[in-house]
Amino acid sequence: MRTSATPRSLGWLLLPALLVLALFLGSVVLLFLNAFWTKDGVSLVYFRQIVERPDYHEVFLRTVSISVVVALASAVLAYPIAWLLWRLPRWRNLLLVVVLVPWLVSLVVRTYGWLVILGPKGFLNEALRWLGAIQSPLPLIFNDLGVVIGLTHVLMPFSVIATLSVLLQIDTRLEEASESLGASGLATWRRVVLPLSLPGVFTGIGITFLTSMGAIVTPILLGGIRQKMAGTQIYQEVVYNFNMNKASAWALCLLLLSGLGLMLLRALESALVPKADR
Amino acid sequence: MKRGSISVAGVGKEFGTTTVLNEVDLAIEGGSFVTLLGPSGCGKTTLLRLIAGFLEPSRGAIAIDGAAMQGVPPRRRPIGMVFQNLALFPHLDVFENVAYGLKVRGTPAADIAGPVSRFLGLVGLAGFERRRIGQLSGGQKQRVALARSLVLEPAILLLDEPLSALDLQLRRQLQVELKSIQRQLATTFVFVTHDQEEATLLSDTIVVMDGGRVQQVGTPGEIYRRPASPFVARFVGDINMLPGRIVSLDATSAEIEIGGSRLRLPLTAVIGKERAGASCEIACRPEAIAVQPSSTGSFSFAARVAALHRLGPMLKVTFDTVHGPLTGLMMANAPAAELAENQPVELSIAPQSLTVFANP
Ligand SMILES: Nc1ncnc2c1ncn2[C@@H]1O[C@H](COP(=O)(O)OP(=O)(O)O)[C@@H](O)[C@H]1O
Ligand SMILES: [Mg+2]
Numbered sequence: 001m002r003t004s005a006t007p008r009s010l011g012w013l014l015l016p017a018l019l020v021l022a023l024f025l026g027s028v029v030l031l032f033l034n035a036f037w038t039k040d041g042v043s044l045v046y047f048r049q050i051v052e053r054p055d056y057h058e059v060f061l062r063t064v065s066i067s068v069v070v071a072l073a074s075a076v077l078a079y080p081i082a083w084l085l086w087r088l089p090r091w092r093n094l095l096l097v098v099v100l101v102p103w104l105v106s107l108v109v110r111t112y113g114w115l116v117i118l119g120p121k122g123f124l125n126e127a128l129r130w131l132g133a134i135q136s137p138l139p140l141i142f143n144d145l146g147v148v149i150g151l152t153h154v155l156m157p158f159s160v161i162a163t164l165s166v167l168l169q170i171d172t173r174l175e176e177a178s179e180s181l182g183a184s185g186l187a188t189w190r191r192v193v194l195p196l197s198l199p200g201v202f203t204g205i206g207i208t209f210l211t212s213m214g215a216i217v218t219p220i221l222l223g224g225i226r227q228k229m230a231g232t233q234i235y236q237e238v239v240y241n242f243n244m245n246k247a248s249a250w251a252l253c254l255l256l257l258s259g260l261g262l263m264l265l266r267a268l269e270s271a272l273v274p275k276a277d278r
Numbered sequence: 279m280k281r282g283s284i285s286v287a288g289v290g291k292e293f294g295t296t297t298v299l300n301e302v303d304l305a306i307e308g309g310s311f312v313t314l315l316g317p318s319g320c321g322k323t324t325l326l327r328l329i330a331g332f333l334e335p336s337r338g339a340i341a342i343d344g345a346a347m348q349g350v351p352p353r354r355r356p357i358g359m360v361f362q363n364l365a366l367f368p369h370l371d372v373f374e375n376v377a378y379g380l381k382v383r384g385t386p387a388a389d390i391a392g393p394v395s396r397f398l399g400l401v402g403l404a405g406f407e408r409r410r411i412g413q414l415s416g417g418q419k420q421r422v423a424l425a426r427s428l429v430l431e432p433a434i435l436l437l438d439e440p441l442s443a444l445d446l447q448l449r450r451q452l453q454v455e456l457k458s459i460q461r462q463l464a465t466t467f468v469f470v471t472h473d474q475e476e477a478t479l480l481s482d483t484i485v486v487m488d489g490g491r492v493q494q495v496g497t498p499g500e501i502y503r504r505p506a507s508p509f510v511a512r513f514v515g516d517i518n519m520l521p522g523r524i525v526s527l528d529a530t531s532a533e534i535e536i537g538g539s540r541l542r543l544p545l546t547a548v549i550g551k552e553r554a555g556a557s558c559e560i561a562c563r564p565e566a567i568a569v570q571p572s573s574t575g576s577f578s579f580a581a582r583v584a585a586l587h588r589l590g591p592m593l594k595v596t597f598d599t600v601h602g603p604l605t606g607l608m609m610a611n612a613p614a615a616e617l618a619e620n621q622p623v624e625l626s627i628a629p630q631s632l633t634v635f636a637n638p
Contacts, residue, residue: 173365176332179352180359181379181430191382195369274369275410 034248046249056233063213063230064257066144070151071209075201077152078159082200085160086167102154111221114141114150146222147229151212158211159204166200167193195274202269206262213258230254280308281343282356282433282466284329289338291324291490298324300490301338306483308343308433309464311457313477316487317513322470323362325487326436329468331355343433358427362438364419366411372398372422373407379430397425400459417448424459434466441476453479474514478502486510502563506549508635511561518567520560520601524636527554534634536560537601541577541629550636559635564594566631567606569614569623578626583619593617597625 036042050056081099085092102110117123118140125137140146170193178188216231223229228236230250237247284306291299299321306312314322327333329340331352340347342356352359367375376394398404401421406414414422420440427435441449441456457480460467471477477484478498486493486501486509494506505511508519522536532548534541545552581597581604588594593610595617596603606625608614617623 171363171365173361173363174367176352177359177361177365177367177426178378178382179332180330180357181382181426182353183378183382184353187382191378192367192369 031248031251034244035252038245046246050249050253059228059230059233060253060257062144062227063254064261066147066151066229067209067212069148070155070212071205073148073152074156074159074208075205078156078163078204079201082160082163082167085164099157099160103157107217110154111150114146114222118146118149141222143224144227147219150218150222151215154218155208155211158207162204162207163197163200167197170196198273199269202265202273206265209261209265210258213254213261280464282308283343284434284466284468285341286329287339289328289335289340291328291333292336298490302492304485304492304495306466306468308466310482311460311467311469311480312483312485313469313471313481314485314487315471315474315477318472320487321490322487323438326438326468326470330357330359330436356433358430358432358435360423360427360435360437360440362440364423366419366422366426368411371407372403372409372411372414375411375422376425376429378426393429397429400428401425402455416444417452420444420452428463428465432465434468437467437469439470439472442471442473456480478514486513505561505633508559508561511633516564516605516607518562518564518604520562522558522560522634524548524552524554524556524558524634527552532634534558534560536577537579539577539579543629543632543634547632548634548636551638552636557637559637561633561635562627563631564605564607566627567604568626569606569608569617570626576626576628578624581623581625583617583621583623586617586619597623599625
């Protein structure tokens with residue numbers, strides 16, 4: 001039932017939202033202030049560092065490449081899962097829980113799980129050795145590969161959900177129409193379902209890319225000691241070196257790179273995905 | 279026999295425990311325009327989807343041009359389908375929508391543009407090739423859906439209430455075009471509607487359905503003049519139903535009593551399990567009622583004009599009579615032109631226009 005409360009008397013309901021907004025804007029302002037205003041006055045010293053130091057280039061390059069790989073891997077792995085969830089409405093809720101399990105398990109347990117599977121004496125290496133496929137264990141963890149695996153595992157559900165939500169909007173009659181026009185199931189998927197679900201795939205790529213650009217914990221736990229990502233570097237500046245100015249400069253650069261990545265993605269999407277009128 | 283004939287034999291369909299179709303028997307002639315007519319929920323879409331192959335019957339068999347269709351998937355049936363919501367591909371433009379079927383069949387690119395533009399021309403959409411689906415009006419979308427199916431030159435086209443979302447004027451126009459396209463191509467059209475006027479206008483054969491059963495199959499004229507059941511009589515066109523009684527029967531005729539008058543009708547006009555003494559309903563079309571003193575042999579009685587409505591050149595009149603209220607439809611010129619409300623009149627009905635339904 002409609003209540004008769006006037007907009008004015010409901011204004012206080014906006015308060016929490018305003019508070020969040022204020023905190024957000026405040027932290028952005030602080031970020032800018034910290035990045036440019038050091039104890040020696042206005043300075044670009046940390047930006048100059050980032051531009052000049054090759055080891056820092058490497059950190060940013062690693063951050064971007066790992067994020068791209070994670071985003072693509074998530075998209076590719078998530079698509080068949082989303083398709084199955086779409087195709088099996090009876091099992092959808094159960095399967096969704098299975099897909100979301102990585103989010104329900106604590107980080108420590110998850111990391112330990114990967115250690116048990118991927119570690120030098122882990123399940124995979126032991127199995128390969130037993131099969132005679134390898135002599136010495138493969139380095140599957142505590143390097144960039146470990147980070148990619150860990151991040152993909154935890155971010156892929158985003159891709160599944162983004163893809164599924166778009167698949168669910170596709171009118172099933174379109175598939176029947178395609179079939180009545182002579183198309184096989186595979187042809188229908190390629191010509192109708194895939195093009196109409198691509199926007200969801202791109203949304204998933206965007207979410208997983210952005211999230212792994214800012215990853216901190218997974219690279220620390222599953223990555224190599226010397227193979228930092230931008231997030232771990234920032235974490236280190238804040239927690240160990242107490243250098244807020246440097247951390248802020250890094251954060252701004254990371255933000256800029258993420259924004260650039262997103263813009264590229266949008267350009268790619270509008271070039272690849274035919275515009276569907278709904 | 280022309281191609282595109284359909285035989286539906288003893289077909290039943292259940293969804294879980296609900297029976298949606300019962301013992302449906304139909305023989306559809308190739309090249310004809312057949313309409314499935316019935317109220318919403320009577321199973322028209324289900325029957326269409328069974329013919330298309332999107333559903334398999336629970337009982338019975340469907341054959342197209344003599345070939346059994348059991349287990350044949352929709353894409354291997356010589357059938358096109360226009361869906362109730364059209365189901366145009368939103369990510370493709372008009373040309374690509376129409377070219378779709380040719381492309382998936384592996385038609386060489388050089389042989390696609392020709393048929394596509396021929397069929398877009400046929401449905402009056404030449405020059406719309408590069409329009410997006412979202413830029414089309416309802417009627418234009420309808421035409422694209424039609425061209426998309428017809429370009430494959432199917433033996434049979436199934437159309438599920440394709441015009442029901444359009445406004446009346448556009449509907450009338452598309453009905454005429456649909457009929458002329460069907461005549462040109464000689465494709466079997468199986469058309470679904472719940473609008474009896476549309477069915478009458480378009481069809482060679484009407485299949486009246488109710489409650490998952492076929493009630494009657496016939497030409498629009500047969501169904502109008504000789505409805506097979508009170509349901510069909512009421513559903514197709516306006517009708518007056520008078521209560522009566524079957525007095526006596528002989529080999530060729532029946533004597534019927536209506537409100538004190540007695541009439542002798544041929545036995546062919548009596549439908550149902552006729553037996554003397556049974557009560558019955560007598561169906562009478564509005565245009566069979568005439569305002570004039572009785573001519574010999576007609577059934578006549580006194581009445582009073584209760585209401586007058588002018589419908590273009592026609593006059594729709596409600597009469598109060600000893601048999602209850604009756605609706606008449608007549609030309610608005612003399613003698614009906616002189617009618618006024620509350621005027622007492624003498625009505626007559628030609629007995630050959632009556633149909634008698636014996637009550638079970
Ligand atoms: N997939 C289905 N599952 C269960 N019941 C259905 C299904 N499809 C149709 N029905 C039921 O079958 C009946 C006939 O439906 P339908 O063929 O769509 O009727 P119409 O097209 O004449 O309006 C309706 O009562 C409908 O609820
Ligand atoms: Mg229907």
